[in-house]
Amino acid sequence: MPLDRVWVFAEVLDGQPITPALELLTRARSLGGTVEAVCLSPEAESAAAALGDHGATTVYAGTDPAYADLLLGGPGADALAALAAEHSPDLILFPTTYTSRDVAGRLAAKLDVPVISNGLDVSVDGGISVESSIFGASQNVSTRFEGRGPALALIRPKSFAAEPSGGGAPRIVPVEVPIADQHRSARVVERVIDKATGPKLEEAPIVISGGRGLGDPKNFALLEEFASLVGGAVGASRAVVDAGWVPYAMQVGQTGKTVKPTVYIACGISGAMQHTVGMKGAKNIVAINKDADAPIFKLADLGIVGDALKVVGQVIEELKARQG
Amino acid sequence: MNVVVCVKQVPDPNSVGQLDPSTHNLRRDGVEVVLDPGDEFGIEAGLQLAEAHGGTVTVVTMAPEKGLDAIRKALAMGAAKGVLVSDPSLAGADALTTAKVLAAAIRREGFDLVITATESTDGYTGVVPQALAEYLGVPAVTFAKAIESDGSSLTVRRQTEAGYDNVEAVLPAVVSVTAGVNEPRYPSLRGIMAAKSKPVDRLSVADLGLDGLVPGQAIVSVQPAEQRKAGEVVEDDGTGAHRVVEFLAAKKVI
Structure with a gap:
């Protein structure tokens, strides 16, 4: 027509x-x-x-x-x-x-x-x-x-x-x-911009996202460090945004942002449908999760069954060593 | 402040949904249904406002008979009254029809404030609150992540792509709340007992004076989507981090 x-x-x-x-x-x-x-x-x-x-x-x-x-x-x-x-x-x-x-x-x-x-x-x-x-x-x-x-x-x-x-x-x-x-x-009396450093979530070539499996909001600092070493951006699952760990602007998924980076790294994210809608278009997906049955492994090109915190910590050490 | 909270009963979000192959409607048989987890935040927000400023909370839903369970849960949390609009002609209703029906039911109750979730956890259309506000002729303050009120107006922190806006709105209004806006209460045993004797109006489309609701859209095909293939999954034996770094190097992003 x-x-x-x-x-x-x-x-x-x-x-x-x-x-x-x-x-x-x-x-x-x-x-x-x-x-x-x-x-x-x-x-x-x-x-x-x-x-x-x-x-x-x-x-x-x-x-x-x-x-x-x-x-x-x-x-x-x-x-x-x-x-x-x-x-x-x-x-x-x-x-x-x-x-x-x-x-x-x-x-x-x-x-x-x-x-x-x-x-x-x-x-x-x-x-x-x-x-x-x-x-x-x-x-x-x-x-x-x-x-x-x-x-x-x-x-x-x-x-x-x-x-x-x-x-x-x-x-x-x-x-x-x-x-x-x-x-x-109804009037907008103030517009507040969340300050973000590094590349925007929607534009970064590497997106590193965290979920409940990180255990504690303060562990997002580790993902920030990882991201800053590789020029990436940090995302999050809905579960941790709802729990108030990180701002909504970081949410990837059905109700959050859609990202299509070269590499997406899901850390401690189980892979609920709500989340995967926003990241399954990534060129490559890496998942790190303790639970071998987590649905995120069905999408991942590389899956590591293990403690996301520990693995990310070691990745940071190795990246630092590489960069000398 | 009289608050109407719109709620929806949805298939358990942890189950995988299915469409009926002949009608393309959501299959509800044999599927556990629950009050949409996103709606608990709206109920809690309504209860907090009514407790602070007087008035009551009425919950409205459009659902098959089973929707009564969602209403009962809201009543157990503390809502005063329920309205269930149930009609065979509403099976598979689209977002616009849903908004039309809810608006008619809400108008019948009267309201200072209507609270909804931002979208349902099954259909995800995310346009019912706005359409509802248009039918009711009031502003829609959407995606609220915090609400304060002095009883006659609201100050809402509204989510935006870049951060948030602070919005002031004079009532009446429709507000859609994001998950996480508050900590929804659990129904107490007393609340659950009391819910059994609270009033629930049951209405049909004809009771609302609506007819000739014709959907303007039709699902014409449903196909399985191409799925990503799972790659290599390995147990972390101490070399997991090295594998990740090698992977990043192979993809030339480091």
């Missing part, structure tokens, strides 16, 4: 579109039809160039300063609903981020059309479908939109690589949908 028009909802961080939005623009280019972006931020116009570079021919830019200190879910859904009524996109793609989830969920209710979550890809053969995986990525499911559009799909970050299209500067169309008073009853 040829599409006439595909939209990507693009959040802005520090004046630039977030990478997952650029990934979706890259994918949207191969679906046929016109590719456009919707961007609601006081910095939408400065973000437009990168959106154009990745294939958006038009950027609908809402620059109301209030977008910076309101939760975007309500006003974002209102703006998209008004724009969709005017321009009739066939499909609106959202990255699976906290804020885009808020916008997509409210928009679905507002338009009374379904939103399909956790997508890994979209296809347009015989109707628009979203491919996703369920039950810890043991099964692939294809879900087709039925009835009227626009089809709304939330696609997990890192499902595609972001590649520039060589397209020129996009046409910028101002969005002038007013922000309703009901959306002003």
Whole structure:
């Protein structure tokens, strides 16, 4: 089914579109039809160039300063609903981020059309479908939109690589949908950035993650040391994030981040489905766990049955010796 | 503060889920079902707010008859009342239908605050809280990792990709809470006994004045995913660390 028009909802961080939005623009280019972006931020116009570079021919830019200190879910859904009524996109793609989830969920209710979550890809053969995986990525499911559009799909970050299209500067169309008073009853009064040193979790070539098997929150310091020796980043399982050992920003898995490093090293992580969804795309997987029956060993290219703390400690010694 | 907490009964997260091959709905027969572990945090958050500011906690669920067990557990923890929306026509309902049904049931109860988890542990769609807020016409303060209240407004620490936002919201509102936001209490023996005499409303779709709920999506295929092959698994005999370093060197990352 040829599409006439595909939209990507693009959040802005520090004046630039977030990478997952650029990934979706890259994918949207191969679906046929016109590719456009919707961007609601006081910095939408400065973000437009990168959106154009990745294939958006038009950027609908809402620059109301209030977008910076309101939760975007309500006003974002209102703006998209008004724009969709005017321009009739066939499909609106959202990255699976906290804020885009808020916008997509409210928009679905507002338009009374379904939103399909956790997508890994979209296809347009015989109707628009979203491919996703369920039950810890043991099964692939294809879900087709039925009835009227626009089809709304939330696609997990890192499902595609972001590649520039060589397209020129996009046409910028101002969005002038007013922000309703009901959306002003919740305000962001402060934005706090967790300080992280070293490469970002999503970009590091080596990710070293810890779970319950480390025994104690303070043992994460050992993983930090390991990571700093190899230029890696430290991740964590949901169990230890829920237990308050490390911040949520470090969580890898279904409800956390998706990582695809060259090598992923799971230390004291059993390999619950919740976790493996976020790391099974790694090129290579190493697992260290005391329990020989831990499901993580079914995914690992190299599995060490042993005490993760002890093994990591020895790895650090050997790396230091190698580096002289 | 009158709080409504939405809960869901899910197949035991430690079991491997299955879809019915003919309907593509989640198979619930022969599978142990439990109150979604993520929902215990929402119940606890609601109880703490109601205890601090007066008011009651009502739990609402949309489920087959067996969902009563999830309600009973919440009542045993301290909730005052349960609402079970059960209707054969809701089997396999999508996220939007779920939100529509929950919104109708919540509107019937009245609320200052609606609390949900961020997503269920079986379906993981993660859009019900937002859709619910849209239907109720209130803000959705999602992904809360800490909640404080003065009784009429909330201060919420909201998870973001980079850290967190501090959000102030005037009630009424919908808040979705992340796991770990608090330490859920265990039901006491007294709580379990008391739960048996607490009121539970049972409603059908018609009772809520809803009909013609038509899902706008259909699963068209389910295929086993390609699985990674297990590699070499070795017992650590003192050379485990060396094997790891060799592996990293072979993959040219060190």
